[in-house]
Amino acid sequence: MDVVGRNNVVVxxxxxxxxxxxxxxxxxxxxxxxxxxPALAERFRVVLFDYVGSGxxxxxxxxxxxxxxxxxxxxxxxxxCAALELTDAVFVGHSVSAMxxxxxxxxxxxxxTGLVMVAPSPCYxxxxxxxxxxxxxxxxxxxxxxxxxxxxxxxxAAMAPVIMGNPDRPELGQELTRxxxxxxxxxxxxxxxxxxxSDSRAELATxxxxxxxxxxxxxxxxxxxxxxxxxxxxxxxxxxxxPATGHxxxxxxxxxxxxxxxxxxxATR
Amino acid sequence: MSKTSADGSDRDTxxxxxxHASDTGGEDxxxxxxxxxxxxxxxxxxxxxxxxxxxxxxxxxxxxxxxVNATLCNWLGYTDEQLVGRKRFxxxxxxxxxxxxxxxxxxxxxxxxxxxxxxxxLKGADxxxxxxxxxxxxxxxxxxxxxxxxxxxFDARDRRSYxxxxxxxxxxxxxxxxxxxxARRTAEAERAxxxxxxxxxxxxxxxxxxxxxxxxxxxxxxxxxxxxxxxGDFYDLFPLGGERWGFFLGDVCGKGxxxxxxxxxxxxxxxxxxxxxxxxxxxxTALDAALTExxxxxxxxxxxxxxxxxxxxxxxxxxxxxxxxHPPPLLLRADGTAQIxxxxxxxxxxxxxxxxxxxxxxxxxxxxxxxxYTDGLTEARTKSGGPRYSEGELHSFADRLAPAGAQASIxxxxxxxxxxxxxxxxxxxxxxxxxxxx
Numbered sequence: 001m002d003v004v005g006r007n008n009v010v011v012x013x014x015x016x017x018x019x020x021x022x023x024x025x026x027x028x029x030x031x032x033x034x035x036x037x038p039a040l041a042e043r044f045r046v047v048l049f050d051y052v053g054s055g056x057x058x059x060x061x062x063x064x065x066x067x068x069x070x071x072x073x074x075x076x077x078x079x080x081c082a083a084l085e086l087t088d089a090v091f092v093g094h095s096v097s098a099m100x101x102x103x104x105x106x107x108x109x110x111x112x113t114g115l116v117m118v119a120p121s122p123c124y125x126x127x128x129x130x131x132x133x134x135x136x137x138x139x140x141x142x143x144x145x146x147x148x149x150x151x152x153x154x155x156x157a158a159m160a161p162v163i164m165g166n167p168d169r170p171e172l173g174q175e176l177t178r179x180x181x182x183x184x185x186x187x188x189x190x191x192x193x194x195x196x197x198s199d200s201r202a203e204l205a206t207x208x209x210x211x212x213x214x215x216x217x218x219x220x221x222x223x224x225x226x227x228x229x230x231x232x233x234x235x236x237x238x239x240x241x242x243p244a245t246g247h248x249x250x251x252x253x254x255x256x257x258x259x260x261x262x263x264x265x266x267a268t269r
Numbered sequence: 270m271s272k273t274s275a276d277g278s279d280r281d282t283x284x285x286x287x288x289h290a291s292d293t294g295g296e297d298x299x300x301x302x303x304x305x306x307x308x309x310x311x312x313x314x315x316x317x318x319x320x321x322x323x324x325x326x327x328x329x330x331x332x333x334x335x336x337v338n339a340t341l342c343n344w345l346g347y348t349d350e351q352l353v354g355r356k357r358f359x360x361x362x363x364x365x366x367x368x369x370x371x372x373x374x375x376x377x378x379x380x381x382x383x384x385x386x387x388x389x390x391l392k393g394a395d396x397x398x399x400x401x402x403x404x405x406x407x408x409x410x411x412x413x414x415x416x417x418x419x420x421x422x423f424d425a426r427d428r429r430s431y432x433x434x435x436x437x438x439x440x441x442x443x444x445x446x447x448x449x450x451x452a453r454r455t456a457e458a459e460r461a462x463x464x465x466x467x468x469x470x471x472x473x474x475x476x477x478x479x480x481x482x483x484x485x486x487x488x489x490x491x492x493x494x495x496x497x498x499x500x501g502d503f504y505d506l507f508p509l510g511g512e513r514w515g516f517f518l519g520d521v522c523g524k525g526x527x528x529x530x531x532x533x534x535x536x537x538x539x540x541x542x543x544x545x546x547x548x549x550x551x552x553x554t555a556l557d558a559a560l561t562e563x564x565x566x567x568x569x570x571x572x573x574x575x576x577x578x579x580x581x582x583x584x585x586x587x588x589x590x591x592x593x594x595h596p597p598p599l600l601l602r603a604d605g606t607a608q609i610x611x612x613x614x615x616x617x618x619x620x621x622x623x624x625x626x627x628x629x630x631x632x633x634x635x636x637x638x639x640x641x642y643t644d645g646l647t648e649a650r651t652k653s654g655g656p657r658y659s660e661g662e663l664h665s666f667a668d669r670l671a672p673a674g675a676q677a678s679i680x681x682x683x684x685x686x687x688x689x690x691x692x693x694x695x696x697x698x699x700x701x702x703x704x705x706x707x
Contacts, residue, residue: 027372031380095372136364143365149436150388150429151369196368218331220359221371245331247371251379252330 001058003083007049007076008056011084013041018113019086020265021047023077025095025119026195029055032094035254036261043262047084051076053187064190070096070198074103081111090114090265095121095221095247096195098230099203106206115211116261119247120230121222123199132201133225141196148188204233211237212264214257216244238264324401324422330415332357341422346394358420363390363398374403378418382407388425388432400429464496471499474532479506482514484581486638486703488675490683492645493696494524500696501528501572502643503536507543512581515543517552518641518700519574519595519618531570534563539576549591552576553618553626557593560619571620575612575641579633579702586633586704591626593618596644596660599667601678603636603706607667609660636672638703645697646682649689658689675703 003009010030013020020040022033030048040046050057051073066072077100081089091112093101098120105112124141125134183191211234215227224241231239240260244253318325324341328334334352342349345361359367366389377384385404392398405420471493479487493500501521509515517539521531535556542555553576564570575598577590590598592612601607615627633639642663649658670681678701686693 025372028376032376034380136368140364140368143363144368145365147365147369147389150432151373219371220367246375248376248379251376 001061003079006052006058006061007080008058009080009084010048011045012037012048013044013046015045017044018265019047019089020044020261021049021077021081021086021089021091023091023093023097023100024050024054025093025097026191027095029057031055032248033250036250036258039255039258040262044090044265047080047086047089049076049080051191053191054183059184059187062184062187064186067187067190068194070100070103070194070200073097073100073194074107077101077104078108078111081108086111088113090116092116092118092261092265093120094118094250096198099198099200102200102203102207105209106203109208112209114265115207115209116214116264117211117230118214118249118257119216119219119222120213121226122201122204122230122233124196124221125199127199132229133223135221135223135226136196138197141192144192144196145189148185148192201233204230207234207237210264212260213237213239214249214260215239215241216246216249216252217241218245219247221247323424324420326358326420326422328358328418328420330417332359332418334358335417344393344399344424345391346397351394358418361391363392366390374405378405378407382409382415388429391422400425402428460497467497467499470529474499474503474529474536476505476507480508482506482508482579484584484704485514485579485586486675486705488679488701488703490679490699491697492686492693494645494694498524499526499529500524501532502645502696502698503532504641504698504700505536505540506700506702507540509543509547509578513547514579515540515547515576516579516641516700516702517574517576518643518698519572519576519593520643520645520696520698521572522570524696527570531560531564531572534559535572535574539574543576543578547578549576549578549589550626550628553591553593553615554624557616557618557624564619569620571617574618584635584704584707586702587630588633588639588702589628589630591615591628593624593626596642596647598642599640599664600631601638601640601667601671601673603634603672605671607664607671609664633702633704635704636706638671638673638675638678638701640667640678640682641700642682643696643698645693645695646686646699648695649686649697650692650694651689652692655692672706673703674705675701678703 008030022030024030024032029050033048037046052058052061053067066075087110089112091101091105091114093099093116095118098117099122101115101117105115121134123132123134124136126132126137127134213227213231213234215222215224227239227241231237242249242253242256242260244256246252249257319339321338321340324344325338326334326341327336333354334356337349337352342352359370362370369389374384374387383406387403388400389403390398390400402423402425403420405418407415408417408419410416475491479489487506489504491502501524502519503521504518506514506516519535521528521535538556538559539552542552546552553574556574560571573593573595575590575592575595577588580587590612592615594615594617597612598610599607600610610629612627612629616624618624647658647660647663650656651658666685670678673681679699682699686697
C-alpha cells in the first residue's frame with residue numbers, strides 16, 4: 001500500500017494556499033482537527049493524516065519496533081512529505097506530535113517553513129536531577145495503560161464503525177464514527193509508552209524554523225511551566241496562551257486556536 | 270389535561286385511570302392502593318437526585334463541578350462544599366485516569382456530545398480508589414450551544430474485578446499462545462535440522478553420481494519415502510579394473526539410523542568382496558557372512574540384493590548377476606519386448622543358514638537395457654488406499670516401454686512413481702544399465 005493509503009492521508013482546502021500539515025497526538029486521529037478545519041481550509045491547503053496504529057491508517061503496516069520511538073512517527077511524517085512532494089509546509093503538531101514535528105524538521109529542514117506546537121511537552125516524566133517538572137512518573141503511565149486495557153473490553157464490541165447522526169452539529173458530518181479514539185489496545189499501548197516515556201528535551205535546540213507554541217490556560221498534561229520551558233528552549237519562538245481548558249484546544253477553543261494557527265502560517269514565508 | 274379518545278369523546282385521563290383499570294387487561298388497582306404508592310413514591314426530586322443509587326455530577330464546560338449528589342459525595346468522602354466550584358471532574362481521577370480523560374474521554378465528548386460506559390477510577394478524599402463506569406452527556410441550549418456536562422457514575426467494583434479476571438485470562442491466553450508459537454518454531458527448527466542430517470546421511474549411502482562407464486549408459490533414481498527418516502534402499506556402480514564394472518542394488522530391512530548402519534556395512538562389504546572375487550555368488554555369500562557375523566540374536570537383520578558385474582566385449586556387454594531374495598530385474602530388449610530375469614528363489618541375506626543365491630547371465634546387445642528396482646515400486650498403491658502395483662503390471666509397463674535407453678527408462682518410471690502420489694509408501698531405488706542402440 002502506498003504512503004497516502006497507509007496513513008489515510010487527506011488533502012483538502014485551498015489548493016493554491018500554503019500547505020498546513022495537521023498532525024494528531026496520542027489518543028485519537030485526524031478528526032481532532034474537525035472544528036478548526038473549516039476556517040483553515042479557506043486559506044490554506046491542509047494535509048491531514050493518521051499515524052500508523054491510529055484512526056483509519058492501515059493497521060497491517062504496524063511495526064511495534066518502528067513505532068516505539070518518536071523517530072518512527074517522524075518517519076511517517078517525512079514519508080508523507082515525500083509522497084506529496086511537500087516543501088515549505090507549516091507543520092502543526094498536537095501534543096506528542098509537536099515533538100515529532102521537531103524531529104522531522106531537524107532531519108529534512110527543506111520540508112518545513114514553520115512549526116506550530118499545540119500543547120507540547122518534550123518530556124512528561126519528572127527529572128529530579130535537573131528539577132524538570134514533567135508532571136508524571138512511570139507508575140502514572142502504567143495507570144494509563146490500565147485504563148486503555150480496561151476500556152478495551154467495553155469498546156471491542158463497538159469497534160465496527162457506526163455512522164453517527166449529528167443533526168445538531170452538521171460540521172461533524174455523517175461519516176464520523178465510533179472508531180474515533182478506538183485503537184487496537186496493543187498499538188495504543190506502544191504509542192502511549194512512546195509518547196509519555198520519551199525525553200526529547202535536547203532536540204528542542206535543533207529547531208531552526210519560526211515556531212509558535214500554543215499552550216492552554218489549564219492543561220494537566222502540558223501545564224504552563226512546560227509551555228514556558230519549550231518557549232525558552234527554542235530561541236525566537238512565540239508563546240501564546242489560549243483561553244482553553246484541557247489538553248485539546250482545537251476542540252475546546254477551536255476559534256482561537258484556528259486564528260492563531262492561521263495568523264502564524266499566513267505570516268511565515 | 271384531557272385528550273380525545275378514539276370514539277371522539279373527551280375524557281379526563283387521570284379520572285379514567287382508576288375506573289377503567291380493569292378494562293386494560295392489567296392488574297386491578299384500587300384507589301387506596303394508589304394512594305399508598307403515591308405516599309411511598311419519590312415525591313421529592315431533590316431526594317431522588319441526592320440519594321439515587323448512582324453518582325450524579327454536573328460540570329461546567331471547563332470541567333468545574335457545578336452540582337454533585339450526596340451519593341457521590343459519600344462515595345468519595347467529600348462534602349458538597351469541598352467539590353462545588355472548587356474542583357474539576359478530572360481532579361477526582363487518578364493520574365493515569367486524568368491522562369485517559371484528556372486524551373480520549375474529553376475529545377470524544379467534545380466531538381460526540383456524549384460518551385458512555387468508560388471505565389475510570391475515582392480517588393476519594395482519603396486516597397481510596399473507586400472503580401467506576403462513567404457516562405457523560407453535553408446539555409445544549411435552545412441554539413444547540415453546549416451549556417454544561419451531565420455525568421452519571423456507577424460503582425463498578427464488582428464488575429471491574431470481573432473484567433480484571435477477563436483481562437488476566439486474556440493475557441494468559443496470549444502468553445500461552447506466544448509460548449506455543451515458540452515451541453512450534455523450536456520444533457520446526459529441530460525438524461529442519463533432523464531432515465538435514467537425514468538428507469546428508471542418505472546421500473552418503475548412495476553414490477553422489479554414477480561414474481561414466483565407456484560405452485554404457487547408466488541411470489539411477491532414489492525416492493525417499495520420508496524426509497524425516499533414512500530409508501534402507503541402496504545401489505552403486507563402480508570400476509573393478511579393465512573393462513569390468515561392479516553394480517548392486519538392494520533393500521535393507523527397516524528404516525532409520527539402524528537401517529542406515531546396516532546399509533553402510535552392506536555397501537562396503539559388497540565393494541570389498543567384488544575386489545576379492547568378482548563372481549556375484551561369492552559376493553553375496555561374503556555379504557551374508559558379514560551380516561550374520563555382525564548382527565546376531567536380537568540384533569539379527571537382513572537385506573535383499575542383486576549384485577553383478579558388467580564386462581565390455583566389443584559393442585556388447587556381458588552381464589553376470591545373482592539375486593538374494595530380491596525382486597527379479599527386467600531386461601528391455603532392442604526388439605521391443607521385456608523379460609523378467611529368472612532370479613527368483615535366492616535366499617534373504619543375513620537371516621538364514623545354508624544360503625543359496627539365484628544367478629543369471631546374459632548379454633546386453635545394442636539397444637538392450639537392464640532395469641533393477643526395489644519393492645517400493647511394485648508394492649506401491651496405484652492410488653491412495655487402492656490396490657498395489659505388481660511385478661506383473663511392471664512387466665507389462667516395461668513391455669510397452671521397450672526399446673528404451675537407461676535414462677529414458679528411469680524417466681518413464683519416475684513419471685509412473687509421480688502418478689502414484691501418496692500411494693508410494695516405501696523408499697524406491699532404481700538402477701538402469703543400457704547398451705545404447707548403434
